[in-house]
Amino acid sequence: MSNLITIRDLTKSYVRGKQKVEVLHGLTLDIPKGDFVALMGPSGSGKTTLLNLIGGLDQPSSGEISIDGKRIDKFSSGELAKWRAHNVGFVFQFYNLMPVLTAQGNVELPLLLTNLSAAKRKQNVAIALDVVGLADRSHHKPRELSGGQEQRVAIARAIVSDPTLLVCDEPTGDLDRKTADEILTLLQTLNRKHGKTIVMVTHDPRAAEYANRTLHLDKGQLAEQAAH
Amino acid sequence: MTKTGFVIANLFRKKTRTFLTLLSVIMAFLLFGLLQAVNVMFNSGADFVGATRLVTQARVSFTQPLPSRLLPEIEAVPGVARVGWMQWFGGVLGENDQIVAFAVDPLRHHDIYPEWVMPDAQWKAFAETRTGAVVGRVLADKYKFKIGDKLPMKSNIFPQKNGSKDWQFDIVGIVDGKDEQWQRNSSQVFINFAYFDEANQFGSGRAGIYFLKLTDAGLAKQVADTIDKKFENSPDETKTQTEKDWNIGFAKQFGDIGLMVRWILFAVFFTLLLVVGNTMAQSVRERVPELAVLKTLGFSDGSVLGFVLAEAVAMCAIGGLMGLGIATLLGLAIQKAIGAQLPLSVDGQVWIWGLLAIAVLSLAVGLFPALRAQRLKIVDALAGR
Numbered sequence: 141m142s143n144l145i146t147i148r149d150l151t152k153s154y155v156r157g158k159q160k161v162e163v164l165h166g167l168t169l170d171i172p173k174g175d176f177v178a179l180m181g182p183s184g185s186g187k188t189t190l191l192n193l194i195g196g197l198d199q200p201s202s203g204e205i206s207i208d209g210k211r212i213d214k215f216s217s218g219e220l221a222k223w224r225a226h227n228v229g230f231v232f233q234f235y236n237l238m239p240v241l242t243a244q245g246n247v248e249l250p251l252l253l254t255n256l257s258a259a260k261r262k263q264n265v266a267i268a269l270d271v272v273g274l275a276d277r278s279h280h281k282p283r284e285l286s287g288g289q290e291q292r293v294a295i296a297r298a299i300v301s302d303p304t305l306l307v308c309d310e311p312t313g314d315l316d317r318k319t320a321d322e323i324l325t326l327l328q329t330l331n332r333k334h335g336k337t338i339v340m341v342t343h344d345p346r347a348a349e350y351a352n353r354t355l356h357l358d359k360g361q362l363a364e365q366a367a368h
Numbered sequence: 369m370t371k372t373g374f375v376i377a378n379l380f381r382k383k384t385r386t387f388l389t390l391l392s393v394i395m396a397f398l399l400f401g402l403l404q405a406v407n408v409m410f411n412s413g414a415d416f417v418g419a420t421r422l423v424t425q426a427r428v429s430f431t432q433p434l435p436s437r438l439l440p441e442i443e444a445v446p447g448v449a450r451v452g453w454m455q456w457f458g459g460v461l462g463e464n465d466q467i468v469a470f471a472v473d474p475l476r477h478h479d480i481y482p483e484w485v486m487p488d489a490q491w492k493a494f495a496e497t498r499t500g501a502v503v504g505r506v507l508a509d510k511y512k513f514k515i516g517d518k519l520p521m522k523s524n525i526f527p528q529k530n531g532s533k534d535w536q537f538d539i540v541g542i543v544d545g546k547d548e549q550w551q552r553n554s555s556q557v558f559i560n561f562a563y564f565d566e567a568n569q570f571g572s573g574r575a576g577i578y579f580l581k582l583t584d585a586g587l588a589k590q591v592a593d594t595i596d597k598k599f600e601n602s603p604d605e606t607k608t609q610t611e612k613d614w615n616i617g618f619a620k621q622f623g624d625i626g627l628m629v630r631w632i633l634f635a636v637f638f639t640l641l642l643v644v645g646n647t648m649a650q651s652v653r654e655r656v657p658e659l660a661v662l663k664t665l666g667f668s669d670g671s672v673l674g675f676v677l678a679e680a681v682a683m684c685a686i687g688g689l690m691g692l693g694i695a696t697l698l699g700l701a702i703q704k705a706i707g708a709q710l711p712l713s714v715d716g717q718v719w720i721w722g723l724l725a726i727a728v729l730s731l732a733v734g735l736f737p738a739l740r741a742q743r744l745k746i747v748d749a750l751a752g753r
Contacts, residue, residue, distance in 0.1 A: 192746075192747050195664075197664060197746045197747055197750075198746070198747045217669065218668055218669070221663065221666050221667065221668045221669070222666065222668070223666075224664065224665070224666045225665065225666025225667075226666070230664050230665070232661075232750070236657060236658070236661045236750075238374075238658055238661070239381070239658075240377040240378055240380075240381045241369065241374070241377060244369070245369045245373075245374075245377075248369050249369075249374075249662075249665060250665045250666060252369070252370075252371055252374070253665070253666050253667065258370075297665075
């Protein structure tokens with residue numbers, strides 16, 4: 141299987157106050173198309189930083205990141221925004237839905253960046269909400285939904301523009317066990333049935349078991365790799 | 369959902385706060401509309417008169433009447449086509465309804481002011497009836513005056529020779545303005561100067577203020593200088609200016625209305641700037657993570673700036689248009705209640721200034737929060753840094 145994500149000698153450092161903190165040190169990694177990878181590691185190991193770089197939310201200090209053959213480390217901020225809109229779906233721990241919009245409005249938001257007609261947008265939103273099992277809650281606002289339902293809306297928003305890659309930052313970190321399992325099963329389905337490549341940061345070993353393999357990060361470097 | 373729908377939804381996310389802020393914008397623009405209308409009203413008298421007429425008044429004050437004996441000397445000045453005069457009568461109708469009334473020479477007045485339109489027969493009747501009076505259309509409609517009616521009018525300045533300030537005239541004409549603006553100002557009474565001059569207790573020979581029609585508007589300065597020079601160092605020194613300047617000067621006896629209006633509006637808009645600016649800044653501060661999510665989803669920095677700026681524009685436009693709309697309706701209501709003596713009209717000019725103010729205010733209150741939103745770094749904003 142060809143690689144969707146190719147990372148070479150990736151370094152990322154931040155300046156915090158007067159101190160320069162290097163979070164990732166010369167990291168090299170390949171993730172094939174259609175893979176479901178869990179990133180684990182202690183706090184401060186660089187998991188979220190790596191996820192942000194893969195998702196094009198941040199730029200590396202040095203090294204290369206290629207996604208589907210495109211060197212996103214070379215992109216400008218505007219190019220990255222455009223790239224994210226078409227290629228990546230994001231799922232956050234705290235859902236990060238727009239409280240003023242209904243589930244339907246939240247899912248439709250990324251489609252406002254496309255040239256799709258209102259009718260086509262509505263159709264795509266309906267499909268995405270159906271995939272996550274929330275077709276009947278489309279007119280509810282986030283405060284009228286449970287945590288699990290909110291996360292399903294967030295997943296629908298992530299997949300509505302049909303991206304190749306889903307990046308998930310602790311997607312079950314705010315959910316009870318049962319709901320977490322439902323969300324992880326949904327992610328697994330998206331990976332297996334719809335061919336989405338998923339990179340997921342988690343602290344939870346049980347969540348990591350839903351992935352095809354787990355990568356362990358420690359002090360900004362890959363420590364070990366385990367297949368499930 | 370559309371981008372506009374998203375902006376409106378965000379604008380009303382905290383309804384009480386938004387409604388209170390909108391209320392302050394509405395009040396500010398209501399005040400703006402009415403005050404600008406007052407300003408326009410005090411200047412409009414000057415705007416619609418022509419520059420082809422000059423006014424010669426006593427140098428000290430227009431309240432000091434110039435004598436009639438100056439007439440031949442003024443008429444002799446090259447460039448002067450026709451000379452008329454007006455004496456302020458200080459008219460009061462009914463109990464204490466102050467009105468604008470002038471004693472004029474009928475035929476000269478007709479020649480100098482073609483803007484006042486009336487059938488020739490009525491001008492003739494005015495000239496031939498000693499106690500004749502001509503009433504403006506607006507005033508005639510208000511008091512239901514018609515030709516042939518008696519017009520009892522007090523003067524709060526001039527008593528008759530018998531000591532009574534109660535005068536009586538015969539209405540011989542109803543005068544219209546040549547266009548809408550002149551018609552709106554047709555709320556005065558003209559009485560026959562010959563009768564007034566003879567019957568008033570203070571004596572005859574007081575022309576008041578002279579109005580000059582010129583052969584050529586280009587001669588205005590030259591004629592004005594010649595007249596004032598002619599009477600320099602005499603007991604009747606004159607001040608001659610265009611009718612437009614004279615009207616502006618007349619309005620300014622109430623004070624510099626324009627300056628007062630500007631200062632009041634400055635205070636109002638400065639306060640508004642703080643109120644709306646604070647609301648916008650607070651609104652952006654509260655949803656930094658949401659703005660970061662928008663960027664995460666692929667909205668560019670410019671789009672996010674646009675969303676925030678659009679909210680400021682929507683807030684100012686909704687409030688501003690409502691305020692100006694209410695001011696327009698109030699202006700009409702005031703005009704209807706008081707009559708054309710107070711032509712308070714929130715007209716096109718006021719709306720243009722209002723729309724300009726909305727645009728400037730939107731930018732002033734929206735630009736800084738919008739720039740802040742534009743510059744947000746996604747990873748920092750999502751991490752709450």
